[in-house]
Amino acid sequence: MIVFLLSVIIIVASGFAALVTRRSNSLSTFLGVGGVCAGSLIGLIPTFNVLIHGSRLSLHLPWHFAWGSFFVEIDPLSSFFLIPVFGVSILTAVYGAGYLQHYRQTHLLGVHWFFFNLLVAGMAMVAVAGNGVLFLISWEVMSLAPFFLVTFHSDQSKVQHAGWVYLVATHLGAIFLLVFFLLMGVNSGSMDFDHFNPSGYHHLSLLFLLAVIGFGSKSGFIPFHVWLPEAHPAAPSHVSALMSGVMIKMGIYGLFRSLVLLGVPSVGWGYVFIGIGLISGIAGVTFALAQHDLKRLLAYHSVENIGIISIGIGIGMLGLSWDNPVLVVMGMGGALLHVLNHSLFKSLLFLGAGSVQHASGTLEIEHMGGLLKRMPITGMTFLVGAAAICGLPPLNGFISEFLIYQGSVYGSMFLEGATVGAMPAVIAGLALIGGLAAICFTKAFGIVFLGTARREKGVSVRESRLSMKIPMLILSALCLLCGLLGADILKTAAPVLNMVTMNRFLDAIPLELIKAANSLRSVTWVFAGLILILTGLIFFRKWLLSKRYVQEGVTWDCGYIRPTSRMQYTASSFVQPVTGFFRNILQTRNIVSPPHGLFPTKVSLTTKTPDVFEKKFYSPLFEGTKRILFGLRWIQQGRIQLYIAYIVITLIILLIWKVR
Amino acid sequence: MNNWIDLLIILLILSNFVMLGSSRLAVCIRTLAIQGILLGILPLMIDRQDLVLHTTLVSIGALIIKGIVFPWLLFKVLRRIGIRREIEPFVGYVPSLFIGLAGLIVSLYIGSKLDFPAPESVADVIPLSLFSILAGLFLLTTRKKALSMVMGYLVLENGIYAFGSVVLNKVPVIVELGVLLDALVAVFIMGIATYHINREFDHIDVNRLDNLKG
Numbered sequence: 001m002i003v004f005l006l007s008v009i010i011i012v013a014s015g016f017a018a019l020v021t022r023r024s025n026s027l028s029t030f031l032g033v034g035g036v037c038a039g040s041l042i043g044l045i046p047t048f049n050v051l052i053h054g055s056r057l058s059l060h061l062p063w064h065f066a067w068g069s070f071f072v073e074i075d076p077l078s079s080f081f082l083i084p085v086f087g088v089s090i091l092t093a094v095y096g097a098g099y100l101q102h103y104r105q106t107h108l109l110g111v112h113w114f115f116f117n118l119l120v121a122g123m124a125m126v127a128v129a130g131n132g133v134l135f136l137i138s139w140e141v142m143s144l145a146p147f148f149l150v151t152f153h154s155d156q157s158k159v160q161h162a163g164w165v166y167l168v169a170t171h172l173g174a175i176f177l178l179v180f181f182l183l184m185g186v187n188s189g190s191m192d193f194d195h196f197n198p199s200g201y202h203h204l205s206l207l208f209l210l211a212v213i214g215f216g217s218k219s220g221f222i223p224f225h226v227w228l229p230e231a232h233p234a235a236p237s238h239v240s241a242l243m244s245g246v247m248i249k250m251g252i253y254g255l256f257r258s259l260v261l262l263g264v265p266s267v268g269w270g271y272v273f274i275g276i277g278l279i280s281g282i283a284g285v286t287f288a289l290a291q292h293d294l295k296r297l298l299a300y301h302s303v304e305n306i307g308i309i310s311i312g313i314g315i316g317m318l319g320l321s322w323d324n325p326v327l328v329v330m331g332m333g334g335a336l337l338h339v340l341n342h343s344l345f346k347s348l349l350f351l352g353a354g355s356v357q358h359a360s361g362t363l364e365i366e367h368m369g370g371l372l373k374r375m376p377i378t379g380m381t382f383l384v385g386a387a388a389i390c391g392l393p394p395l396n397g398f399i400s401e402f403l404i405y406q407g408s409v410y411g412s413m414f415l416e417g418a419t420v421g422a423m424p425a426v427i428a429g430l431a432l433i434g435g436l437a438a439i440c441f442t443k444a445f446g447i448v449f450l451g452t453a454r455r456e457k458g459v460s461v462r463e464s465r466l467s468m469k470i471p472m473l474i475l476s477a478l479c480l481l482c483g484l485l486g487a488d489i490l491k492t493a494a495p496v497l498n499m500v501t502m503n504r505f506l507d508a509i510p511l512e513l514i515k516a517a518n519s520l521r522s523v524t525w526v527f528a529g530l531i532l533i534l535t536g537l538i539f540f541r542k543w544l545l546s547k548r549y550v551q552e553g554v555t556w557d558c559g560y561i562r563p564t565s566r567m568q569y570t571a572s573s574f575v576q577p578v579t580g581f582f583r584n585i586l587q588t589r590n591i592v593s594p595p596h597g598l599f600p601t602k603v604s605l606t607t608k609t610p611d612v613f614e615k616k617f618y619s620p621l622f623e624g625t626k627r628i629l630f631g632l633r634w635i636q637q638g639r640i641q642l643y644i645a646y647i648v649i650t651l652i653i654l655l656i657w658k659v660r
Numbered sequence: 661m662n663n664w665i666d667l668l669i670i671l672l673i674l675s676n677f678v679m680l681g682s683s684r685l686a687v688c689i690r691t692l693a694i695q696g697i698l699l700g701i702l703p704l705m706i707d708r709q710d711l712v713l714h715t716t717l718v719s720i721g722a723l724i725i726k727g728i729v730f731p732w733l734l735f736k737v738l739r740r741i742g743i744r745r746e747i748e749p750f751v752g753y754v755p756s757l758f759i760g761l762a763g764l765i766v767s768l769y770i771g772s773k774l775d776f777p778a779p780e781s782v783a784d785v786i787p788l789s790l791f792s793i794l795a796g797l798f799l800l801t802t803r804k805k806a807l808s809m810v811m812g813y814l815v816l817e818n819g820i821y822a823f824g825s826v827v828l829n830k831v832p833v834i835v836e837l838g839v840l841l842d843a844l845v846a847v848f849i850m851g852i853a854t855y856h857i858n859r860e861f862d863h864i865d866v867n868r869l870d871n872l873k874g
Binding site: 640641642644645647648651652655656659660 | 798800
């Protein structure tokens with residue numbers, strides 16, 4: 001445990017060092033990034049130790065704080081989430097060092113690294129906090145630091161707006177968590193997690209709902225997702241990668257943790273998770289389809305993947321309440337694996353998007369094109385990430401979705417009763433999500449990396465520097481590795497699953513895990529065969545072409561003599577059939593100036609897809625609140641006498657009321 | 661000796677009315693000085709039977725600070741900023757007097773209801789102190805000049821002191837002296853602040869300072 005605390009201290013201290021040395025950007029970057037790397041590497045030691053041995057490390061110190069105690073514990077659940085926290089932090093920090101080189105003349109990078117390190121340390125502390133107060137403090141550190149990271153380009157009004165949306169959303173979520181922990185603490189007489197005892201509490205479902213809303217707003221469950229598509233595009237790419245890859249997973253961690261605290265779930269809770277998951281998954285991917293901003297698109301995909309994770313948790317909870325270890329292993333196991341996998345491929349994709357933005361100066365998909373030839377590494381790694389997020393074999397996204405599929409297939413085939421309805425819905429929903437995600441990433445990859453440049457600037461694009469390429473290469477290698485070693489990774493989840501199920505299936509879970517791992521392994525063999533055949537085909541093609549004359553032509557030739565880059569599919573035209581199908585949900589606004597006359601000259605089409613939940617729900621809500629509160633503005637006159645008068649009146653009323 | 665205490669209380673109440681009803685700042689400061697001297701004497705009157713050292717000490721301290729130092733400081737500020745009277749307060753002087761009367765009634769009511777372990781002889785000090793507190797708060801709320809507000813604060817402080825005098829032999833001397841010192845420092849700071857506000861804004865009307873409001 002001391003080793004772990006040492007790593008957190010190193011991360012925080014190096015953050016402060018970066019802040020102190022902010023006058024020198026190179027020194028502060030070195031200190032900040034170096035601290036994150038060193039601290040995270042040290043932190044990984046106890047993490048793996050706990051995960052492999054299934055043991056616990058804990059430290060309990062008294063603390064002069066109301067209800068607080070400095071109680072930290074690494075149990076298997078924490079360690080499982082700590083791996084992406086430390087691992088992805090190292091990679092994004094290294095990437096960030098290269099990414100921010102561009103801004104070393106204009107920004108104080110030391111300040112940025114200070115908050116970056118705070119974010120990493122906050123996430124690590126959230127994962128190990130064993131006391132409600134300590135948890136909330138760490139949670140706040142983890143939630144506040146990104147505000148300063150998101151507003152890196154604080155001179156842009158769009159970025160300021162994104163920062164505020166993030167701040168409001170995260171605090172609204174935190175209110176629910178505060179109530180959640182207070183109710184738990186009051187009920188059990190202590191804020192330490194190991195003393196929490198919800199059995200005497202009658203409104204368990206209320207606690208459950210508080211946890212779902214509180215943690216769900218961090219994870220991005222629809223309809224609490226509105227901050228994601230605002231904050232991720234605004235933030236520097238390595239920050240979006242860390243936030244989307246890891247930080248929103250801390251919400252999932254919180255949900256797992258509260259499941260452990262709340263005990264055996266009721267059946268309804270499982271359905272709530274499945275319902276939220278289906279809505280988040282389908283709506284997330286649908287909105288992603290209609291986006292033209294690469295990072296906004298990725299942000300909506302985070303919502304989608306959180307939905308898939310939530311479906312997995314829901315299936316696992318149903319298994320838990322029905323005493324069915326198969327469903328638990330498939331559902332929870334799939335969800336846990338997906339947490340790990342998503343943290344890999346989503347950070348990879350955001351880093352790729354950052355490289356693209358760096359090189360071409362824009363995130364607008366419609367302005368890019370043909371980047372694969374100029375940025376081969378970024379392009380190939382992005383392709384790996386895109387295939388992984390679509391759940392294509394042999395990459396890691398496939399195995400976790402495959403497990404969840406298996407769980408729902410098992411549920412619909414071998415169980416009776418209410419599942420009969422829910423499980424096929426899950427299968428259909430997952431299939432829909434997977435298909436739409438595939439379309440969406442075909443669009444994203446195709447428009448950005450294939451074809452020809454749509455703007456003049458596209459011609460001068462260059463590949464990013466080495467410190468940005470290496471993290472992307474490592475992440476894409478990990479995506480492939482996790483895809484091939486899925487079975488072995490799943491086995492390490494046994495202690496975690498035992499914890500989440502409160503050791504109710506001590507014998508059954510390892511058995512079921514081995515079964516699931518075996519089925520995954522057989523899939524892996526198929527992958528291996530597939531890869532072999534593909535490599536064979538590539539060599540066969542090379543051999544065929546080696547003796548012939550090969551000519552390279554323009555992608556979109558269409559038989560014209562002088563094709564221009566405008567004769568390509570645009571992003572919106574590519575997905576138009578699908579977005580048209582979902583137009584009732586998307587509410588896309590088309591601004592068209594159609595062609596007129598025999599020789600039309602100027603024609604334009606602009607499509608805008610604002611977030612329906614923000615437009616139809618949050619905006620009216622906040623506008624209404626603002627109106628009501630503005631009605632109270634007369635109270636605030638800015639006159640000191642009036643404020644004193646308020647105090648006087650209150651005092652007199654209280655005094656008279658007291659002696660009455 | 662109850663008559664002496666009653667006399668002091670009546671004089672103090674009247675001085676509060678003077679504070680409420682006078683527009684001339686110089687008169688207000690002089691009234692404040694008288695109030696401070698009367699307050700300094702008050703504890704001595706109450707504790708005549710068992711005149712202990714610390715009561716005397718605090719009383720003399722209060723007499724010097726409230727009766728001499730504060731008025732001197734305030735006169736100094738008054739001379740430096742060169743204004744004579746409080747013009748157009750939020751509530752006029754005659755209404756102020758009536759409101760003061762109402763405040764006195766309220767204080768008497770609360771004082772009669774308040775179950776306070778005090779000797780019979782000093783029971784009337786409680787309504788007085790409540791009235792002083794209310795009057796001070798009223799001055800703070802309705803006067804525009806920063807200097808008048810400082811004086812309102814001092815009247816409020818006097819009320820608290822009068823209340824403390826009832827229980828003086830129960831409060832440690834260090835606390836009592838600390839309160840006096842606090843008030844002294846507060847007046848210093850407000851005097852300096854008032855002077856600087858006057859220099860920056862050419863006036864000390866607090867209600868016109870709200871252009872700094874966001």
